[in-house]
Amino acid sequence: MQKRRSVLIKADLEHIGMTESWFGSRQRGAPPHIHRRHADSFYVLDGELTFLTAADPLHAPASAFCVVPPGVVHGFDHDTDGEVRYLNFHTPGRGFIESLRARLRDPSTYDQTRYDSFDPPADAPPGAAVTGPGEGDRLESDTRVATVKVGRDELAFVEFELRPGFEGPHAHIHKRHVDAFYVVAGEPHFQAGDETVRGEPGMLVAAPPGVVHSFSNPGPMPTRLVNVHAPSCGFHEYLHVMEDADGELDEATHASYDVFEVE
DSSP: OOOOEEEEEEEEOSSOEEEEEEEOSSEEEEEEEBOSSSEEEEEEEESEEEEEOSSSOEEEETTOEEEEOTTOOEEEEEOSSSOEEEEEEEESOTTHHHHHHHHHHOGGGOOGGGGTOBOOOTTOOOOOEEEOTTOSEEEEOSSEEEEEEEEOSSOEEEEEEEOTTBOOOOOEEOSSOEEEEEEEESOOEEEETTEEEEOOTTOEEEEOTTOOEEEEBOSSSOEEEEEEEESOTTHHHHHHHHHHTTTOOOHHHHHHTTOEEOO
16 A cells, blocks of 8 residues: 655654654644643645644645644644645653654554643634744844744744855853754754764754754855754844844853853
């Protein structure tokens, strides 16, 4: 039988559970539900998803981002011809990855409430939001464009367009949050601990708390990646502060956003 869908686990961490999924034409996704203690977010890589909400459906084409805060009813379908490929983030993880494995092991004993997933109450509020392609808070410099798709306590989600020669930030650590990068196009370079890794489309690089990291684009071609900070620790605000100060900040200001530069 022809495969109709697949799910790749990209990150299984306390702060974030992340998957990359592919659906064939006209596939049911998840029925309406709520999470009480974490946010559920989606980034569409190719194709289109339809999100089921307490109000009207929301349509999300490629490069759209959908965020669902805790307590907000949501579900999704792929109700068009053609394929769809998307990323899904649960922040914090709340056992989301383990829930996928548990459902496969024995659907008859699967209990969604163990993983902070519940049937929606009749009075569940709307609140899911889609930020479309090209939309968001755009911050541009000579060698990079950062577009903030969402900034919440649970996560900050940023699209980066890196031009050739982008040198990246100083090597740094975070003490209280995960900094994760998914390569959409191009070959950015990542520092991860003592290693330097050349990225490629589909690669995820995640830096848990305490891991030294940075990123750059030394090659001749532009690159695109998406960046998730979970929890956000105000990273979306930090980008503005950095821009206003032209990158020159003291240690105390960096630390207030959970950024600690290293030699």
